[in-house]
Amino acid sequence: MMEDFDEIYEEEEEEEEDEDRAAEEQLLKYAPDPVVVRGSGHVTVFGLSNKFESEFPSALTGKVAPEEFKASIYRVNSCLRKTSRKRTRRSLEKLLEWENSRLYHKLCLHWKLSKRKCETNNMMEYVILIEFLPKIPIFRPD
Template sequence: MDEMDIITEQHPLDFNATNDDAYDFIPTYAPRTIEPIVVRGAGHVTVFALNNKFDEEFPQGLAHKVSREEYQETIRRVNGILKKNVPNHFKWLIFGCICCCCTIGLSLCPVVYLNKRSKAAVKRALSSENARIYHRLGLHWKLIQQKCSNNNAVQEYVLMIEFCSALSLSYPD
């Protein structure tokens, strides 16, 4: 029994070290990283980097991941929140700018509060959509602040769709 030959299965990417670099390690797999999809604002009104609507065009990166109707329903839900709130922010911003000298800048506080409340409403909507649909499909939506592509000094809020990596059960931790 002591002299039993053991035949091991060898992975095609494994190799036998023939030189002095016996301690070099080449992984047998490479984790797949997919670039997240960014949905930018498409509206005409932007208040404190929050645009009044997002583009409803279906990105090609989601072609086999999610249906067009589910994507558009999520965008419509987010756009509904922004359509209801952002025009009011703009009116309060104009009022705050007019009264800024008299109130020592305190007239801009309502706009900041309303903007924070709108961002929280959008994040809640995305969280419920993630739990309802997208986490099962391996996607995660979130609202993040990102620098504009044409101007590095200006920032805007965008919707980012990240691809969640599936757990690989064939490789150890």
């Protein structure tokens, strides 16, 4: 008897997750394109630059303070200087998760490491994507 209850509960939970995902995708359609912060260093290993550009992107004006942006990029670049290349990508992802939970999710922004094709050649490179998260309407019923 208890097993049946668990199964029904799981199905309802999955339906709620699907509804939430569909609502989020609908909101993302109207979000601006993400800001791309490209590597500016000299050395790249498997597409990961040894340094990211610290110039403040104009698309973030009014969203985040230039000082906060530069401090975050400084921490990313410090992480790149410290870690051995084998574990660098995972260390950066953890750092960006921390930055998101510390500040950027509160500002409806999401930083992530993303692999993209270079504009100039056929090689792949890692960039930092700063995505605009949709504001969830508070007046929407539960």
